[in-house]
Amino acid sequence: MKILKAKDYDGMSRIAANIISAQVILKDNCVLGLATGSSPVGVYQRLIELCANGELDFSRVVTVNLDEYRGLPVTNEQSYRYFMNDNLFNHINIKPENTNVPNGTAPDPAAECARYENLIHALGGIDLQLLGIGNNGHIGFNEPSDAFDCDTHCVDLTESTIEANKRFFSNADEVPRQAYTMGMKAIMQARRIVMVVSGAAKAEIVKAAVCGPITPRVPASILQLHKDVTLVGDEAALSLL
Ligand code: F6R
Numbered sequence: 001m002k003i004l005k006a007k008d009y010d011g012m013s014r015i016a017a018n019i020i021s022a023q024v025i026l027k028d029n030c031v032l033g034l035a036t037g038s039s040p041v042g043v044y045q046r047l048i049e050l051c052a053n054g055e056l057d058f059s060r061v062v063t064v065n066l067d068e069y070r071g072l073p074v075t076n077e078q079s080y081r082y083f084m085n086d087n088l089f090n091h092i093n094i095k096p097e098n099t100n101v102p103n104g105t106a107p108d109p110a111a112e113c114a115r116y117e118n119l120i121h122a123l124g125g126i127d128l129q130l131l132g133i134g135n136n137g138h139i140g141f142n143e144p145s146d147a148f149d150c151d152t153h154c155v156d157l158t159e160s161t162i163e164a165n166k167r168f169f170s171n172a173d174e175v176p177r178q179a180y181t182m183g184m185k186a187i188m189q190a191r192r193i194v195m196v197v198s199g200a201a202k203a204e205i206v207k208a209a210v211c212g213p214i215t216p217r218v219p220a221s222i223l224q225l226h227k228d229v230t231l232v233g234d235e236a237a238l239s240l241l
Contacts, residue, residue: 001210001223001224001226001229001230001231002229002230002231003210003230003231003233003238003241004230004231004232004233005233005234005235005238006232006233006234006235007234007235008234008235009042009198009199009234010042011234012042012196012197012198012232012233012234013040013041013042013043013045013046013196014042014046015232016040016043016130016194016196016232017042017043017046017047017050019128019194019230019232020032020043020047020128020130020194021047021050021055021056023127023128023192024056024057024058024061025056027127028057028059028060028061029060029061029062030061030062030127030128031061031062031063031064031123031124031125031126031127031128032061032062032063032064032126032127032128032129032130033063033064033065033066033126033128033129033130033182033186033187033190034063034064034065034066034084034088034130035065035066035130035131035132035140036065036066036067036080036083036084036087037132038132038198039132039133039196039197039198040130040132040196041087043130043196044087044088045087047088047092048088048091048092051091051092051093052091056092057093058092058093058094059093059094059095060098061094061098062098062099062100062123063084063089063094063098063099063100064100064116064119064120064123064126064182064186065080065081065084065099065100065101065102066129066131066139066140066141066181066182066187067080067102067140067141067179067180067181067182068080068081068101068102068103068104068179068180069104069176069178069179069180070104070109070154070176070178070179070180071104071105071176071178072104072105072176073104073105074104078168078169078174079104080101080104081101081104084099084101100116100119102116102152102180102181103180104176104180109154109180110154112154112180113151113152113153113154113180114152116152116180116182117151117152117183117186120152120182120186125186125189125190125191126186126187126189126190126191127190127191127192128190128191128192128193128194129187129190129192129193129194130194130195130196131187131193131194131195131196131220131223132195132196132197133195133197133202133205133206133209133220134160134161134164134205135160135161135164135201135202135205136158136160136161136205137205137208137209137217137218137219137220137221138158138161138219138220139187139195139219139220139223140181140182140183140187141155141157141161141179141180141181142155142181142183142184142187142219143155143156143157143158143161143219144158144216144217144218144219145216145217145219146216147216148183148184148216148219148222149183149184150183150184150185151183151185151186152180152181152182152183152186153180153181153183154178154179154180155178155179155180155181156177156178157175157176157177157178157179162175162177184219184222188222188225188226190226191228192228192229192230193223193226193228193229193230194229194230194232195220195223195229195230195231195232196232196233197231197232197233197234197237197238198233198234198236198237199234199236199237200236200237200239202233202236202237203236203237203238203239203240204240205218205220206231206233206237206238206240206241207240207241208221209221209223209224210224210231210241211241
């Protein structure tokens with residue numbers, strides 16, 4: 001694992017955006033795996049700037065997002081589709097039909113999971129997967145559990161995740177209790193992984209994921225087995241490494 005330390009959130013965002021930018025320049029029809037949450041917002045802002053300056057062309061890029069809340073329609077501001085449109089897709093020259101997020105309102109969860117898994121497979125897998133890490137070590141919504149889940153699945157969110165994500169909702173009761181998430185297979189088969197981490201609150205879990213035992217109780221620890229992971233963090237998040 002490569003570990004790149006930036007001074008602050010802005011520095012972290014610039015480094016990660018540069019890596020993604022290099023990927024898009026080297027392979028203009030690459031498949032980017034994308035994440036939501038606070039960590040990648042600065043990365044997306046930088047990618048928007050690069051695209052606006054004419055330095056980056058997303059016209060042939062395809063994206064697959066990690067996850068989506070079950071039950072939220074795309075019009076809901078807390079849905080991850082809305083987040084992606086608002087924070088990235090609406091501001092770059094990507095074709096909307098080339099952007100993929102699990103459908104939170106699909107009537108049949110099993111069919112939606114199978115559709116998403118087949119889609120990733122049909123695209124030939126992911127060239128570069130951008131990840132954040134949850135306070136409990138989750139990646140995507142692969143929550144701590146007794147075993148790693150391989151395929152796209154519908155997951156019951158843990159209390160810790162509901163607690164962490166309630167900041168985006170008016171109260172904890174409004175946070176959906178389930179979500180669709182890409183499984184560990186698609187993440188681990190990504191040819192390159194970039195994880196962004198920021199803030200002192202993430203320092204303990206980053207240490208557990210990077211230096212602790214590989215266990216489904218700390219889902220991100222599985223990344224120790226991947227051959228091309230770059231962890232980009234600010235000083236606070238990397239302070240215990
Ligand atoms: C979101 C996702 C999650 C987040 C994680 C960290 O698509 O996959 O695993 O990366 O919950 O969230 P933030 O960045 O808000 O701390």
